Amino acid sequence: MNIVYHHVVLEGKLEAVLPYPVRLSYPTANSRKANLISATQLLINLIGAVALLLWGMRMVRTGVSRAFGSSLRHAIGHSVSNRFKAFFIGIGVTGILQSSTATGLIVASFAGRGLMKTAPALAVMLGADVGTTLVAQVLSFDISWLAPTVILVGVVTHFGSNKTLNKQLGRTGIGLGIMLLSLGLIVHTSTPMRDSIVLQEVFASLSDERMLAVLLIALLTWLAHSSLAVVLMVMSLTAGGVVSLSLGFVLVVGANLGGSMPPVMANWAKGPDARRVPLGNAFFKAMGCLILLPLIDVIAPYMAMIEEDSARQIVNFHTLFNLFIAGIFIFTTDIVAKVADEALPAAPLSEDPGTPRYLDRAYIDQPSVALASAARETVRMGDIVESMLRDSMKALQNDDQQLTKSVIRMDNAVDKLHEAIKLYVTEASRELLDDEDSRRATNILTFTTDLEHIGDIVENLMEITTKKIKKNVQFSPDGFAEILAIHQKVADNLKLALGAFISDDVKLAHQLLAEKSVVKAMERAGAENHMDRLREGRLESIETSALHMDILRDLKRIHSHIVAISYPVLENAGEMENVSHIEITDEYGDGE
Numbered sequence: 001m002n003i004v005y006h007h008v009v010l011e012g013k014l015e016a017v018l019p020y021p022v023r024l025s026y027p028t029a030n031s032r033k034a035n036l037i038s039a040t041q042l043l044i045n046l047i048g049a050v051a052l053l054l055w056g057m058r059m060v061r062t063g064v065s066r067a068f069g070s071s072l073r074h075a076i077g078h079s080v081s082n083r084f085k086a087f088f089i090g091i092g093v094t095g096i097l098q099s100s101t102a103t104g105l106i107v108a109s110f111a112g113r114g115l116m117k118t119a120p121a122l123a124v125m126l127g128a129d130v131g132t133t134l135v136a137q138v139l140s141f142d143i144s145w146l147a148p149t150v151i152l153v154g155v156v157t158h159f160g161s162n163k164t165l166n167k168q169l170g171r172t173g174i175g176l177g178i179m180l181l182s183l184g185l186i187v188h189t190s191t192p193m194r195d196s197i198v199l200q201e202v203f204a205s206l207s208d209e210r211m212l213a214v215l216l217i218a219l220l221t222w223l224a225h226s227s228l229a230v231v232l233m234v235m236s237l238t239a240g241g242v243v244s245l246s247l248g249f250v251l252v253v254g255a256n257l258g259g260s261m262p263p264v265m266a267n268w269a270k271g272p273d274a275r276r277v278p279l280g281n282a283f284f285k286a287m288g289c290l291i292l293l294p295l296i297d298v299i300a301p302y303m304a305m306i307e308e309d310s311a312r313q314i315v316n317f318h319t320l321f322n323l324f325i326a327g328i329f330i331f332t333t334d335i336v337a338k339v340a341d342e343a344l345p346a347a348p349l350s351e352d353p354g355t356p357r358y359l360d361r362a363y364i365d366q367p368s369v370a371l372a373s374a375a376r377e378t379v380r381m382g383d384i385v386e387s388m389l390r391d392s393m394k395a396l397q398n399d400d401q402q403l404t405k406s407v408i409r410m411d412n413a414v415d416k417l418h419e420a421i422k423l424y425v426t427e428a429s430r431e432l433l434d435d436e437d438s439r440r441a442t443n444i445l446t447f448t449t450d451l452e453h454i455g456d457i458v459e460n461l462m463e464i465t466t467k468k469i470k471k472n473v474q475f476s477p478d479g480f481a482e483i484l485a486i487h488q489k490v491a492d493n494l495k496l497a498l499g500a501f502i503s504d505d506v507k508l509a510h511q512l513l514a515e516k517s518v519v520k521a522m523e524r525a526g527a528e529n530h531m532d533r534l535r536e537g538r539l540e541s542i543e544t545s546a547l548h549m550d551i552l553r554d555l556k557r558i559h560s561h562i563v564a565i566s567y568p569v570l571e572n573a574g575e576m577e578n579v580s581h582i583e584i585t586d587e588y589g590d591g592e
Contacts, residue, residue: 059175090127112274218258227259
């Protein structure tokens, strides 16, 4: 048997003599281009799958917010008794919302409006960070096979029911199914990525530059507005062998750091009260990053001892990271809060009362939260109108021109607030509202319109005051005493109306409605007494007759708008049938 030896020559040198032919291939420009195109296509597929994951998370969050938003906000708002209660409330709310960013925005809004102090708010955020890891724990198991079933049930529930709660639960189911489907797509996409030379080189270089990897993944998390989505992506890439375990742990650290940034940026232009909590939470994450990043190689073997599966190790490390931060900083929330309060002292309130203080645009796509903000701004608008009403009588009594001008300026502020609240509620109502939110939106718009009309009528009273000052006339003592009595009753009932609006209290609404006939009788008696004084020929009454009657008419008109708040409260309680037609007839039809 004759053996033919083949010489293998590389770069002019004899390297080997082999008994078989050898064909050597070298990377060419075309092959490198093919690898690049393949890597680009894989990245596009991966980004698309992550985008689908983000959309599914948004559907779950909006569905849960619309179905249980009021209850969740109530839970957060009442978690201020101690740090541990606040911590567990944060875990629970985030576990339901599946977004620590959403919880962070709610907490920052509460802190910015003075409804929650910095220390318990920070404890809620520590819990929120742990809560989002529990969601990752559940989704780390291979349950993607449930996606079609969950989507089907969600679609049937959403389109097969007319109840708002069922529709939102259906939306939540669709979102959850999309999340499971997207996770399956991420795993499917990551499998061929192991063979991509370009991506292997990229991830290999990141393994040697851990701080760069942390910053890059933090930036990606900030852009995605979801640390959960990025951690799940890292988990899938690690499970597919695209990313090494050690790099996966580094990327988890970066995702946690980046996850603290969306609430920071969303509240950056707001007041110090709203910025303290996001910045405090970012401080917690940054400290955790600095402490654990150098210890990853030490921690990694222990993670393998807990579970060998690489995907589960990534998620377990994510949970460990946040539990570590919570365990250290839960006992320092008071200290961090004190430092934050001193570093970011409360800014002085705007001198312009027409500038809204509670219309938080961060929640414009969450109707329940937005309507709560609008209601609070409406109460503030009512306080301004009440101040106008009381000052108007002081100006009339003392012929005070400066106070008259001040009341007129306050009416301009009322007009601006009315416009701002109307636009805010209208924009928030573009989202699908449940029956309760729809009713609340209508009540807010109706009440703010009544308040704006009251402001206009008070401004008209100031024109009467100006005429009185120019003519240098005085009301008769008896006549002005009657005006003061009616005005006091109207002002007291305005405060009663604000209470009914805030509480939806049926008892207050009935009480307010009963006051309508009282003021009407007082106005009629005042007009009749004034006519008696005219017949007696009293000089003061003759000189101020037109002004006197105009004031009685305007006070009666103001009271009509005040009483109007009782109607929606009674209607919602189903008690309008107990109110006679005469009681609800508008007083503008009484000969005016």
